[in-house]
Amino acid sequence: MMLQFEGVVATGSVALDSGISDTALKKFNGDTFLYSVTGPGGGITVWKLLEGIVPQQQDIQYYSGTISQQIGNSAELVTLAGSDQLILDVDLATGLVGYTLNPDGTVGTLQTTDSLIGGGDVAALVQYSVETGGVLALAHEDTGQISTYLVNPDGSLTVSGSIAGRADSMEVIQFGSENVVVASDAETDSIAIYTVDSATGGLSEVDNSDALNQLGIAVPTAVDVVQAYGQSWVVVAGAQSNSISLMKLDASGSLVPTDHVLDSLHTRFETLQDMSVIEVDGHVFLVAGGGDDGVTLFTMTPGGQLVYLDSFADTLDTGLQNVETVITAHVGDELQIFASSQQDGGLTQLTVDLSDLGIVQEGFGTITGTNQNDMLNGGILDTNLSGGVGDDILIAGAGATEMTGGAGADIFVMQHGSAPVIITDFEAGTDRLDMFDFPLLRTPDQLTFTATGQGALIEFLDTTVELISAAGGPLSEQQVFGAGFGGPDHIPVDLGTLGGLDPGSSDGVLGDISIDSQTQNPALANAEIQLALEGGGILTVRADENGVFDLDLPPGMFSGEFDVIKGYSTASADINALDALQVLRISVGLEPTWGPASAENLIAADISQDGTVNALDALAILQVSVGQSTPHSPEWVFLDDDADLSGITPNNVSYETGVDIVAVDNVITADMTTILLGNIEQA
Template sequence: MMLQFERVVATGSAALDSGIGDTALKTFNGDTYLYSVTGPGGGVAVWKLSDGLIPQLTDTVYFSGALATTAGRMGFPVSLAGEDQLILSVRYASGLVGYAMNPDGTLGQLHESSGLVGGGNLSAVAQVSTSLGDVLVLAQNDIGQIATYSVDAQGDLQLVQMVSAAVDSMQTVTIGANHVVVASDSISSSFTTFSVDDATGGLSAVDNSEVLATLGIAVPTKIDVVQAYNQSWVIVAGSESNSLSVMKLTSDGRLDPTDHVLDSRHTRFESVQDLSVVNVDGHVFVVAGGGDDGVSLFTLIPNGQLVYLDSFADTVESGLQNVEALSVAHVGDELQVLVSSQQDAGLTQLSVALPDLGVVRKGFGTVHGTAGADKLSGGILDTELLGGAGDDILIAGTGSTTMTGGSGADIFVMQFGSDPTTITDFQAGLDRLDMYDFPLLRTPGQLTFTATHQGARIGYLNEKVELISASGGGLTADQVFGAGFDGPDHIPVDFGDFGGLDPGSSDGVLGPVTINSETENPALAQAEIRFSLDGGGTVSVRTDEDGRFDLGLPPGVFSGELDIIKTYSTASSDINALDALQVLRMSVGLNPTWGAPAPENIIAADITRDGTVNALDALAILQTAVGQTSKHLPQWVFLDDDADLSGITRSNVDYETGVGVTIDGGGFATDMTSILLGNLEPV
């Protein structure tokens, strides 16, 4: 899919064409209208969007009277007492100011509702429907507050709550019975989620600081929310970090990062100012633009990663110098992208032709596509993905995956930690490999590339990809990758792939524990859960701060081995010099100070995991206790609660971690024993 320049459209009035600060979309009776706002001395222009046609200028309104000097450059469509309004940001206003939006797209009477506290100079507006009725969420940066208001039958506002927060981009989303507000502020470079009380409309902040600290989002300029693939997703534009970040959003407002991409010489979202997300028949598209004179197009795949599709750079005909605002609409058989510039007048119209969009499917065994543009994902078991005739995106699973793209221009997306992947019909110069899930991979030169008689074999770390040429014969690296990788750089969002969590991770629980996939697990806070399917691949997920996790398995019954990887929190100080002394006593044949050691004590003493308890274990524990660097880091081990430990002695520390489990319908519970290596306590 490609971004195609169509034209620049303008009203012919400098007051409405220059300095467009915001655009907004609204659909009436199946017709889509775009509203552009220019601010002081300007007004609002309304454009009707039609498939394959030039946007039709439908209405213009010039700010007059006090609005001519006090109106801002933003417009927010809302519904008040059954009437659609385009709310404006207005300095010094005592109420909520907005134009009625008529069913034919035109703007009607100017309204000012009563009951607004703190003035009408709004930086962001969102709306949510609750048991209380419609609730408006208004951000007022003049006073550094977010306020929620109930809306009565006459459209007047009643203050519910005000909380301290600076916000200039905001979205709401309803997940099941819960409502969440997602908000960001570019000045303070902050990002916050709030849960909304369904009965009262009140806000409660959700602490996501630890999650966000790992992403490196600098100066968030825009957020958008989309619901797809049975999940809610938040996408954040970071201007100074030149980044787009994707996070899964839970019903209680918690965030789980899934992707973080940086602008590169192939893309056009440096100093990103705006982004827009649209869901078309289950396929999610993202467009972003900023300070490097162009826009970039992505699609979001079911695992929460962005797959790069195309970029469009400014030309002498287009008007994309320093993108200010953009909106993306699904109109007929295309996406229409309308973009305003900080320097060029008018709106640049780009289009993306949408061929017959196919299915979005994930599974194992054989997964069939259609003649359209499909998104097919492999699973934990061995999988064959058959794309068909369209321009498909085929995504490797964790099990062994065989992909056949078919005749279209296909994108094959690799996944780190998967079993070997085979592509049966790679078309050089047409198909593309997306390997950005492989950590720290930036150029084809980092790969092991071997030409074979039928294609090529590619290796990276422990990953293996077999390419079979659609035309027969061997493939060269130039044929597969051309001048190099296209698209942005992807930064890992889970550094557990690089040898475990940071030593400041949370505490665990010593002794017998119950692992339950449907509840909190205090022993597993910030741990890695690995499930290796019998005869299949391995699923690896990270728990949250309460030890909750979801393996994301498809329906059915699966048997395999469950293992848990969790590092030690130095902040707990559970390992100290006394532990080193106890191990030193054990290394010379003495008992710990409390008496004979249990098998669990002997396991804990062997921190070097060399099978014996000796003075090297005592030294490594002492180094940890006093804060020195040791090559033998303490960590938690989890054993089957029914494991036979009777054969363990100080000279024979031999044990297996993990436990066999059967998972039915995605849920399971099992009993294990958790031991902190280096921590010696009576059992």
């Protein structure tokens, strides 16, 4: 999918065309209207959006009276007493100020509500409903408070609560009858998530510092939300970090990062100022722009990753110098994108043709697309993806994946940690291989690339990709990747993918444990959970601080081997010099101080995991106990509680970790034995 320049729309009035600081979309009677607002001395322009032709100017409204020189940068749509209004940020106002909107999209009369506790200088607002009616949450610039107001039947407002916080961008997303508010503020470099009291509409902040701190978002200039693929998603634009961050959001207000991309030479969102996210027929699109004189188009996968589609750079005919605002409308079979500039007048219109938009389907087995532009996502078991005619996006699953793009310009998206992938018809110069998911992969030079008689073999970390050329014969690295990878840089959002857990991650639980994926599991706190599926790939997730995990399996019954990878917390001081002494005694043929060593003792003693208990194990344990570095770091091992350990001796420490399980409707239960290597305890 490509961005197509259509033109620059303008009124011819400098006051209405220059310095457009915000835009909004509203539908009336099936027609879509675009509202653009300018600053002091300016006004509002209304454009009617129609498929296939330039927007039609519907109305203009110059600011009147005392507000003319007090207008700020934001404009938000609300409904009060059945009347649609465009609310403005007015510096010295005491109440909420806005213009009514008529059913034909035109601008009506200027309205002011009662006095507000924070005044009418509103940096951002959202509207939602609770048990008692409608609520407005307003971020007041002057007070540093976000206040909530109940909307009365006559359109007046009654304050219901207030919380410390600043925001220049706010969105709300609904989970059934519950609401969650997402806010960001560039000035204070903050991002906040608030749950909503279902009775009063009041806000309570949720601590997401761990999730947000690992992303490194600097100067968040915009947030957006979207519901797609059965999940709720939050997107954050970072101006100083030149980044777009994508996170899953649940009803409790907790965030899970899924992707974090940085601007590159191939994209146009450096100094990112604004973005727009839209869902169309099951597909999600994101458009972003800022100080890079252009805009960039992405789509989103069901797994929450951004796939780069296209960028459009400013020209002499466009108005994309230092993009200020971006907004996207779905009109007929088009995405209509409008961007304003900090230097150029008017709104630059770009379109994306959606007439061939196909299906989005995820699963395993055989998945066949249509003759349109499909997105097919491989599943947890071995999968065959067949795109058919169209510009398709085929995404590798956890299991072995065979992909056939068919005719059209296809994008083949690889997944880190997936089983082997075969692409049966790669068209050099037409198709694209997207390897964004591999951690710290920046150039094709990092890959092991081998030309073969029928295409090429690509290897990186533990993943192999076999390309079979549609034209026959070998493929060169230049034919596959051109001058290098296109699109943005993707930064890992789970540092566990970079080499395992920090040994100081958390304490553990020694001995026999029962694991239930529906409850808290203290022994699994902060551990990496793996499930190697029969006939499929390996699923990996991180348990939270309470040991709660979700492998997100589809409904049904799945068999596999369940295992846990967990580091040792040095803060627990469970390993000490006495452990080293016990291992030294075992290594010279003596018993531990309490008597015969159990099989579990011998497993714990073999910290080097070389199959024998010797003096080097004792030395490594002593080094751990005094805080020295050692090549044999302690870790937890998880064994089947019914494992036969009778054959273990000091010279034959042989065992297998993990346990065979059957998952039913995403529920996993298992009985296991946990052993901390280096910790020798009497049973």
